[in-house]
Amino acid sequence: MSTDISKWLQDIVDIKGVTGVFVVSNRGQIVAHAGVKIETGKIGRIADRILRIEGAFRRKGQSLKEIDIIASNYRIIGMMREYFTIFTLCNSTDALPLIRITLNVTIAHLLEDKKFNKFITKSGTSKTQIINRAVFNKDETKLISKLQR
Amino acid sequence: MTSSEMEQIRRIFPDNNVIFKLNPDKPASNAKLKSAEWQIILQIDGKKKLQDIIDTLTLSEDEILPLVFNLCQKELLVFDQSVSVAPPQNYVDISFFNQLADTLVNYIGPVASYVINDVLLELNEQQDQFLKEKVPLLIETLSQEIVDEAKRVKFQKEMLGIIKNL
Numbered sequence: 474m475s476t477d478i479s480k481w482l483q484d485i486v487d488i489k490g491v492t493g494v495f496v497v498s499n500r501g502q503i504v505a506h507a508g509v510k511i512e513t514g515k516i517g518r519i520a521d522r523i524l525r526i527e528g529a530f531r532r533k534g535q536s537l538k539e540i541d542i543i544a545s546n547y548r549i550i551g552m553m554r555e556y557f558t559i560f561t562l563c564n565s566t567d568a569l570p571l572i573r574i575t576l577n578v579t580i581a582h583l584l585e586d587k588k589f590n591k592f593i594t595k596s597g598t599s600k601t602q603i604i605n606r607a608v609f610n611k612d613e614t615k616l617i618s619k620l621q622r
Numbered sequence: 623m624t625s626s627e628m629e630q631i632r633r634i635f636p637d638n639n640v641i642f643k644l645n646p647d648k649p650a651s652n653a654k655l656k657s658a659e660w661q662i663i664l665q666i667d668g669k670k671k672l673q674d675i676i677d678t679l680t681l682s683e684d685e686i687l688p689l690v691f692n693l694c695q696k697e698l699l700v701f702d703q704s705v706s707v708a709p710p711q712n713y714v715d716i717s718f719f720n721q722l723a724d725t726l727v728n729y730i731g732p733v734a735s736y737v738i739n740d741v742l743l744e745l746n747e748q749q750d751q752f753l754k755e756k757v758p759l760l761i762e763t764l765s766q767e768i769v770d771e772a773k774r775v776k777f778q779k780e781m782l783g784i785i786k787n788l
Contacts, residue, residue: 568755574765574778581779
């Protein structure tokens, strides 16, 4: 992980109420993180769940770039992009607007970082490819049909 | 009491560290007061802070603040403004809004300052008493006025640099 990426992630963790931040590839691997540590398996499962939710929305022709969930005793803000997702673990969301602004800026930095882009595109599959191949179970298909177009 | 009236009172007593004194020129003994107001008067000794009075009396902050405010309006209580005024560093300097307008104008054009005022109105806030901790919310709300996503993030990036130096 480059010094710049560490610094950008640290900027997020420094915000009051944030305990950890993870950049996760579409394969559920932690590419970079700052703050509290969570085992790869756990974050992978959360990433998988979020990817399926995103997939459901995409099937309905809707885009989902941000999600706010409660899992593993944390409020988790997920910001999704084509090759990665940033998960921010919060124990308080008093500074939510500052968290969101800092996340937007961090994502912009990451997308401009050539080394990071090269790495993430090589180490992960694009979301479009994954979602196009995805097979949804009965319950998920039911939910998708309920989503408004 | 409405929330805006309460906010007005909070602007006068921003925290519970304010110390009240009885007005020597207007003794309370001649005044017609409610029993709760008398309870407050009896607590005033020129040393107790507002929080001490709240703790002593079985009244909530929401109940006690309007009563204290009324007593001040009747000039029965006086207080040292320098003690009660919230630390000025909690408010952004008014020059911040010039900086904000100068930045935003590059993204949405000459309507920038009007949009800022509209958003402040929407947030029920004013420039001269705007808390630093509310700046990110203001920036995020203003960002929604920028249609182009790349430009929106660029604006947030610029403003994040300014927020860090507030």
